[in-house]
Amino acid sequence: MTSAPSDSLIIIRGRGRVSALGTALPNPEPLESPFQTRELQDRLVAVGSVPPAVEDALQHLRRHDAPYRQLDRTVLLALLAARQATAEAGWLPQPGSPASSLTADNQPPAPTLSVSIGSSRGATGRLEQFHEEFLSGGAVAAAASPLTTLGNVASWVAYDAGTTSGGALSHSSTCSSAFQALGNAVAWLRAGMAERFLAGGTEAPLTDFTLAQMQALGIYSPFAAAEFPCRPGAGRPSTFVLGEGAAVFALEKICRSALAAERAGQPHAPVFCLEGVGFGFEAIGSKTGLSPDGQHFQTAMREALRQANVAAETVDAVVLHSPGTPAGDAAERQALRAVFGQNLPDLVSNKWCLGHTLGASAALSLDFACHILTTQVWPAPSFATDLTPTPSRPIRRVLINAAGFGGNAASALVSVV
Structure with a gap:
């Protein structure tokens, strides 16, 4: 990198x-x-x-x-x-x-x-x-x-x-x-x-x-x-x-110099950068299943990191796909260990507040990631779970995972600039 x-x-x-x-x-x-x-x-x-x-x-x-x-x-x-x-x-x-209710009169293109x-x-x-x-x-x-x-x-x-x-x-x-x-x-x-x-x-x-x-x-x-x-x-x-x-x-899309000039006038307004969106696929026989080590998750996460040109250790938190199914949750955790080693980022989820919204879930998770970057807090679940209850570090970069039937997965990386 x-x-x-x-x-x-x-x-x-x-x-x-x-x-x-x-x-x-x-x-x-x-x-x-x-x-x-x-x-x-x-x-x-x-x-x-x-x-x-x-x-x-x-x-x-x-x-x-x-x-x-x-x-x-x-x-x-x-x-x-x-x-x-x-x-x-x-x-x-x-x-x-x-x-x-605007009219076209005197409006710039x-x-x-x-x-x-x-x-x-x-x-x-x-x-x-x-x-x-x-x-x-x-x-x-x-x-x-x-x-x-x-x-x-x-x-x-x-x-x-x-x-x-x-x-x-x-x-x-x-x-x-x-x-x-x-x-x-x-x-x-x-x-x-x-x-x-x-x-x-x-x-x-x-x-x-x-x-x-x-x-x-x-x-x-x-x-x-x-x-x-x-x-x-x-x-x-x-x-x-x-x-x-x-x-x-x-x-x-904006060039760095233009963003710097913009930030000079609004130094406290958070600006979120969508650094990368990676995809992964695993060809497995079951279209509702996934491999125990989440190969598609691993590929998607590594591709998002590659696009952003950053190392795994720069990720502070992961908004999990984690739908509450034991096999799906376990496979994502195995994939995280393969990418991040034993020093995992903080693990968070919004599905316990929203349910699984299928095709909207990744977008709602990205929105939640932006919220975390702004507030530096998240709610702690009231049940026993492996989710991180409170931030263990300053949150500057968040990875968001999503996966679906058919062996596909996707990961997005967002940070504050």
């Missing part, structure tokens, strides 16, 4: 998130469980559903613009998160967008804005609804196909932002989908194919059919909603809990 640093950086201008915690981030104070109870056939299961204030915002979105009344919940969650990200970045909605959104399942609720209507009545709505394609997710985010000059790309690689979207955004920005990017992940999987699928895997948590049922790093039994949510980031 001797090469000179690049003159340009990919920075996070703004962030938006929606989850079982609403639009807030985990507080270091003791939490009450944000999970809810859902009736599934003859049993009760815990889910990470959004709170009433977010539900009201989703319904307001549906009423705001006629086309939005047809959209899947997955898309609406992405719109809420994207609007937060652009507002925090100070990017005005482009003239003519539904999110803006807007920078090229592209959109890249990951989702494991896409328009889950609408797809199931259209299929049920077909089975019961034999008819299919004309809008069924365009409203349920995966590309529908990014294209509506782009529509809402008012962009007409950039790309709109949707990605799906199960639970690492958001990092596929982030990796694509980083590559485009570095190549000069876009000036600005909205990138992240979204998922609304809390349907009876999807919950039944997770139950069929035999991994769902037996704990009640009030007992923090998702318990990463706690061992047996398996404590997977499904959640919904989205997180979106406003990304730009």
Whole structure:
């Protein structure tokens, strides 16, 4: 790792998130469980559903613009998160967008804005609804196909932002989908194919059919909603809990000199640098399994470090993928030991606060990492686990892991500059 640093950086201008915690981030104070109870056939299961204030915002979105009344919940969650990200970045909605009342008069040309959104399942609720209507009545709505394609997710985010000059790309690689979207955004920005990017992940999987699928895997948590049922790093039994949510980031490329001049005027404002997004894959026979030593995790983490041109010992904390399944949690720990040795960084997770949000989980974990870099604290779980209860060192660089069915994994590296 001797090469000179690049003159340009990919920075996070703004962030938006929606989850079982609403639009807030985990507080270091003791939490009450944000999970809810859902009736599934003859049993009760815990889910990470959004709170009433977010539900009201989703319904307001549906009423705001006629086309939005047809959209899947997955898309609406992405719109809420994207609007937060652009507002925090100070990017005005482009003239003519539904999110803006601006006119095109006397407005300078807007920078090229592209959109890249990951989702494991896409328009889950609408797809199931259209299929049920077909089975019961034999008819299919004309809008069924365009409203349920995966590309529908990014294209509506782009529509809402008012962009007409950039790309709109949707990605799906199960639970690492958001990092596929982030990796694509980083590559485009570095190549000069876009000036600005909205990138992240979204998922609304809390349907009876999807919950039944997770139950069929035999991994769902037996704990009640009030007992923090998702318990990463706690061992047996398996404590997977499904959640919904989205997180979106406003990304730009900037040269170091321009950033230094900007920081001189705002010395205390944190600036997050997305240093690398690495990917790994392992060809295993089971599409729901992984190797005991997490080969795909190892490859992804090493690639993220290589892109950033930093050594493993510079990583202060890892936001784990760790879904609460004993085999998955153990494989990730083995991969961490292979990359970092016995002196592991601090290990943290937000899934015990949100559940596993599938294609949104990596993005929500990256958002949590930025929160840690800002506050230098995180909440300590109320159950026995191998997670680090409080920071053991100053947190300046965080690695975030994600993995999904099919043998794929992804890791992102973020730091404060």
